Amino acid sequence: xxxxxxxxxxxxxxxxxxxxxxxxxxxxxxxxxxxxxxxxxxxxxxxxxxxxxxxxxxxxxxxxxxxxxxxxxxxxxxxxxxxxxxxxxxxxxxxxxxxxxxxxxxxxxxxxxxxxxxxxxxxxxxxxxxxxxxxxxxxxxxxxxxxxxxxxxxxxxxxxxxxxxxxxxxxxxxxxxxxxxxxxxxxxxxxxxxxxxxxxxxxxxxxxxxxxxxxxxxxxxxxxxxxxxxxxxxxxxxxxxxxxxxxxxxxxxxxxxxxxxxxxxxxxxxxxxxxxxxxxxxxxxxxxxxxxxxxxxxxxxxxxxxxxxxxxxxxxxxxxxxxxxxxxxxxxxxxxxxxxxxxxxxxxxxxxxxxxxxxxxxxxxxxxxxxxxxxxxxxxxxxxxxxxx
Ligand code: ADP
Ligand code: MG
Numbered sequence: 001x002x003x004x005x006x007x008x009x010x011x012x013x014x015x016x017x018x019x020x021x022x023x024x025x026x027x028x029x030x031x032x033x034x035x036x037x038x039x040x041x042x043x044x045x046x047x048x049x050x051x052x053x054x055x056x057x058x059x060x061x062x063x064x065x066x067x068x069x070x071x072x073x074x075x076x077x078x079x080x081x082x083x084x085x086x087x088x089x090x091x092x093x094x095x096x097x098x099x100x101x102x103x104x105x106x107x108x109x110x111x112x113x114x115x116x117x118x119x120x121x122x123x124x125x126x127x128x129x130x131x132x133x134x135x136x137x138x139x140x141x142x143x144x145x146x147x148x149x150x151x152x153x154x155x156x157x158x159x160x161x162x163x164x165x166x167x168x169x170x171x172x173x174x175x176x177x178x179x180x181x182x183x184x185x186x187x188x189x190x191x192x193x194x195x196x197x198x199x200x201x202x203x204x205x206x207x208x209x210x211x212x213x214x215x216x217x218x219x220x221x222x223x224x225x226x227x228x229x230x231x232x233x234x235x236x237x238x239x240x241x242x243x244x245x246x247x248x249x250x251x252x253x254x255x256x257x258x259x260x261x262x263x264x265x266x267x268x269x270x271x272x273x274x275x276x277x278x279x280x281x282x283x284x285x286x287x288x289x290x291x292x293x294x295x296x297x298x299x300x301x302x303x304x305x306x307x308x309x310x311x312x313x314x315x316x317x318x319x320x321x322x323x324x325x326x327x328x329x330x331x332x333x334x335x336x337x338x339x340x341x342x343x344x345x346x347x348x349x350x351x352x353x354x355x356x357x358x359x360x361x362x363x364x365x366x367x368x369x370x371x372x373x374x375x376x377x378x379x380x381x382x383x384x385x386x387x388x389x
Pocket of ligand 2: 181
């Protein structure tokens with residue numbers, strides 16, 4: 001018998017095939033997928049070369065494709081109900097349609113690396129909520145790179161694929177993101193979180209103790225001003241590192257920063273204090289989750305949220321309401337922000353047996369406070385980008 005997931009995957013695949021037939025009048029011959037991710041600890045630490053504890057999640061982007069021999073790429077996104085078409089020998093950015101640049105950017109960057117690309121027809125379908133902080137953009141990029149890899153008959157390491165996809169987002173889309181999203185999407189291993197060291201890009205698999213479940217809670221509020229605020233935080237961190245004479249905030253321990261805090265303007269000091277502590281918390285949370293130390297998990301998550309709210313200032317009123325709802329729900333162990341902040345998704349660690357009760361309570365409490373229907377996604381740790389049958 002099919003498991004619930006296999007049954008749901010079958011239905012999903014059927015919808016994608018039907019869409020492919022309607023759009024292109026043929027059957028797909030190749031399927032690739034790549035997961036979204038949630039950061040369990042380590043907000044904004046990646047571009048400061050610190051630690052992040054990240055979980056590649058069981059919500060992913062699928063691309064069903066069929067090769068073409070004329071160097072043309074035709075794409076349809078089921079999520080956006082939008083199409084794109086371009087030639088591989090001339091890849092230009094599109095000003096009016098942002099999503100096309102994620103696709104074109106991956107193609108352009110792979111090709112610039114000397115990797116041979118083949119044209120294709122493709123349908124994109126994602127269960128990663130878009131623009132909600134779970135990295136639908138990296139899931140799209142990494143799934144697409146995997147399609148081109150399989151069609152082209154070459155192979156790159158997961159690490160290199162992640163770096164190339166990051167380059168596509170940095171250079172072609174113009175979003176100066178760190179490495180977290182693409183690394184999570186490419187290097188995921190079913191069943192474990194990853195402790196990523198963004199300085200040397202090494203990862204350690206972290207097995208979350210039995211009985212603890214990761215549950216994502218979507219505030220359903222627009223992430224406002226994310227681009228501008230994100231770049232501002234980045235430059236404040238760079239300013240702090242420069243004033244303290246280090247190459248990145250990663251080079252500072254919490255003690256070393258505390259001793260020299262007075263050398264920094266107050267706002268910059270607050271930003272630096274958060275990052276340095278948050279990176280240390282990522283390592284600490286990995287240990288606490290492996291050991292199943294629920295008291296430590298609760299404390300680390302609470303410190304992280306307080307820092308995000310008071311020091312890094314990336315919280316919104318909707319996030320505070322969701323934090324209250326999560327902390328009041330049965331089975332909660334710890335809860336905090338996720339992604340870049342400013343709305344979008346948050347994350348809770350929950351007693352696995354209480355997942356359903358937790359979910360129901362969060363939905364009720366959040367609705368009572370905001371009149372907004374939240375979405376709650378219990379997730380598993382998923383495998384990274386791959387071709388699948
Ligand atoms: P996040 O990565 O947190 O979801 P971003 O703003 O970084 O948010 O990336 C979201 C963008 O990625 C979307 O606005 C869209 O352009 C593109 N994108 C992601 N998933 C898809 C999809 N399934 N189909 C088309 N475009 C997508
Ligand atoms: Mg993104």
